[in-house]
Amino acid sequence: MVYVDRMNKVRSKLGIRCVIAIIFIGLIFGLSLTLAGVNLYTKRTLESYNDLGLKAGKIVAGYFSDDDIVEYANLVNEYVKGTVSASELHEVANSAKYQEISEKLYNLRERLGFNDILVCSIDLNVLENYERKNPDSADWKSIRYIMDSNVDPEKKVYLGSLDTAYAATKEKLIAICHGSKNAYEPFVSNANYGHLITSIVPIQVNGNNVAFVFAEILVEDYEKDVSSFILSTIFVSLTIVVVLVLIAVVVISRRFVKPILSISSEVEKFVSDNTKVSEALKNIKTGDEIELLAKSVLKMEIDTEKYIENLVDITAEEERIKSELEVATHIQADMLPSIFPPFPNRNEFSLTAIMSPAKEVGGDFYDFFFVDNDHLGLVMADVSGKGVPAALFMVIAKTLIKDRAILSGSEGNYSTAEVLKYVNRQLCDNNKEGFFVTVWFAILDLATGEGIESNAGHEYPAICRDGGKYKLIKSKHSPAVAIAEGTNFKENGFKLNPGDSLYVYTDGVTEATNSRGALFGEKRLVESLNTDTSTSTAKTLAIVRKDVDKFVDGASQFDDITMLCFKYYGKGGPAN
Numbered sequence: 001m002v003y004v005d006r007m008n009k010v011r012s013k014l015g016i017r018c019v020i021a022i023i024f025i026g027l028i029f030g031l032s033l034t035l036a037g038v039n040l041y042t043k044r045t046l047e048s049y050n051d052l053g054l055k056a057g058k059i060v061a062g063y064f065s066d067d068d069i070v071e072y073a074n075l076v077n078e079y080v081k082g083t084v085s086a087s088e089l090h091e092v093a094n095s096a097k098y099q100e101i102s103e104k105l106y107n108l109r110e111r112l113g114f115n116d117i118l119v120c121s122i123d124l125n126v127l128e129n130y131e132r133k134n135p136d137s138a139d140w141k142s143i144r145y146i147m148d149s150n151v152d153p154e155k156k157v158y159l160g161s162l163d164t165a166y167a168a169t170k171e172k173l174i175a176i177c178h179g180s181k182n183a184y185e186p187f188v189s190n191a192n193y194g195h196l197i198t199s200i201v202p203i204q205v206n207g208n209n210v211a212f213v214f215a216e217i218l219v220e221d222y223e224k225d226v227s228s229f230i231l232s233t234i235f236v237s238l239t240i241v242v243v244l245v246l247i248a249v250v251v252i253s254r255r256f257v258k259p260i261l262s263i264s265s266e267v268e269k270f271v272s273d274n275t276k277v278s279e280a281l282k283n284i285k286t287g288d289e290i291e292l293l294a295k296s297v298l299k300m301e302i303d304t305e306k307y308i309e310n311l312v313d314i315t316a317e318e319e320r321i322k323s324e325l326e327v328a329t330h331i332q333a334d335m336l337p338s339i340f341p342p343f344p345n346r347n348e349f350s351l352t353a354i355m356s357p358a359k360e361v362g363g364d365f366y367d368f369f370f371v372d373n374d375h376l377g378l379v380m381a382d383v384s385g386k387g388v389p390a391a392l393f394m395v396i397a398k399t400l401i402k403d404r405a406i407l408s409g410s411e412g413n414y415s416t417a418e419v420l421k422y423v424n425r426q427l428c429d430n431n432k433e434g435f436f437v438t439v440w441f442a443i444l445d446l447a448t449g450e451g452i453e454s455n456a457g458h459e460y461p462a463i464c465r466d467g468g469k470y471k472l473i474k475s476k477h478s479p480a481v482a483i484a485e486g487t488n489f490k491e492n493g494f495k496l497n498p499g500d501s502l503y504v505y506t507d508g509v510t511e512a513t514n515s516r517g518a519l520f521g522e523k524r525l526v527e528s529l530n531t532d533t534s535t536s537t538a539k540t541l542a543i544v545r546k547d548v549d550k551f552v553d554g555a556s557q558f559d560d561i562t563m564l565c566f567k568y569y570g571k572g573g574p575a576n
Contacts, residue, residue, distance in 0.1 A: 053199025466499025
């Protein structure tokens with residue numbers, strides 16, 4: 001009964017943590033999607049409003065013939081100088097031609113929904129000498145109005161009216177006159193005339209800026225569009241997040257949580273029920289490493305049961321132990337990739353790995369797998385302890401890392417730190433023996449050579465740049481996996497260029513000890529790696545292993561020796 005209660009608590013805790021993690025990831029995804037969508041829409045909407053203003057300005061420019069716009073511009077400029085009277089301006093403003101263009105301007109403003117459209121002449125000299133002018137002087141007024149689309153007498157500006165350009169407009173006009181490439185970008189102003197999106201288009205005659213068209217749209221109209229989009233985006237994002245969370249909860253629960261809990265439950269039953277083989281392990285059919293783990297555990301249970309049943313005397317016991325350990329060795333060997341090259345149809349890289357346990361089975365392991373078609377995962381790890389317990393812990397750790405990495409990759413998340421955080425949480429549950437595992441884990445984009453790596457208390461990797469020498473890369477470590485719940489792991493970016501090589505290993509290499517008690521060490525390792533940096537990955541590992549064996553000179557191997565060498569070629573494959 002105590003056992004059942006304990007397993008129910010474990011199942012409840014694991015399920016709740018998975019749901020919380022999925023909800024958290026879903027909310028982050030939804031928030032990111034919303035922010036990205038709003039930022040993009042806001043930018044695009046502002047640009048579209050500005051484009052509309054620029055098009056309107058070009059239309060208005062077409063309303064004037066060269067002679068007409070030159071005449072109107074000269075007229076207001078002469079009026080400022082005092083050589084043209086107000087009555088002369090009034091006569092021109094009431095002319096049939098002026099009224100016809102003014103009516104077109106009004107109709108265009110109404111049709112496009114603009115706040116106002118104005119045509120002005122600008123004194124550029126006044127604008128550019130702002131700091132040296134007296135803003136209160138009569139000649140400071142740099143804007144001379146030619147035509148206004150507004151018909152409201154209280155808002156309309158008339159032919160010859162003068163005004164002062166506020167700072168933002170001044171800078172924009174100067175940029176246009178000087179031909180700046182950013183002169184026609186979206187322009188938002190907030191001055192005496194309101195909060196506006198203003199587009200400014202010059203009217204040119206013979207290459208000279210004779211006048212300018214100001215097309216103004218109220219920002220509140222733009223903000224209404226953005227607010228409507230934000231509400232729609234939030235609703236759609238929340239709907240997508242809810243659906244994805246529900247799907248993820250169901251899939252992860254069925255695909256990963258239940259099988260792992262079932263394996264854990266059957267292992268504990270096997271121990272508590274006097275090594276009675278768990279038939280339920282035969283029913284775990286996931287088609288991945290979890291199924292392989294269940295079969296391995298089942299095999300271990302069967303082998304253990306046979307060993308106990310056939311235990312007759314000390315000699316027979318030793319023989320059976322040896323036999324069982326040989327089986328465990330094969331099981332462990334079968335768990336690690338052993339065919340090289342592992343992916344003959346992929347020419348972006350080559351890699352070789354070896355693992356030599358100090359005992360029949362060990363706690364070291366390596367792994368490599370495709371997270372998706374473009375991203376390759378690389379793992380080098382060392383479980384504390386030796387023998388079958390460490391090997392079993394190794395199998396679970398290896399399975400969790402690979403499954404979680406592939407699952408995260410399918411969601412577009414290539415964070416090595418998040419994968420190790422998840423694995424740490426799983427391994428800390430029911431870790432009664434206090435095992436922990438040091439892990440170096442990287443995910444590499446094979447198309448670009450860019451990668452992310454996390455080092456959880458493991459040895460420093462060595463990198464050889466094309467044509468150079470191997471050097472140890474000493475990035476900051478995180479704690480080992482399964483030491484404490486809630487541990488966060490650091491991750492670092494790196495980049496491999498075509499021709500670069502990467503070497504990772506366990507401490508069994510650097511801590512190989514000779515009969516005098518001396519360690520092989522990092523210095524000898526780097527020297528060994530640099531014996532021939534142009535050779536194949538397999539030859540590199542052979543050179544290092546030979547140098548280690550020569551150094552220990554027959555002394556007993558106290559720790560597992562595991563190494564992996566990876567060479568990156570890029571999309572083009574190895575050079576001929």
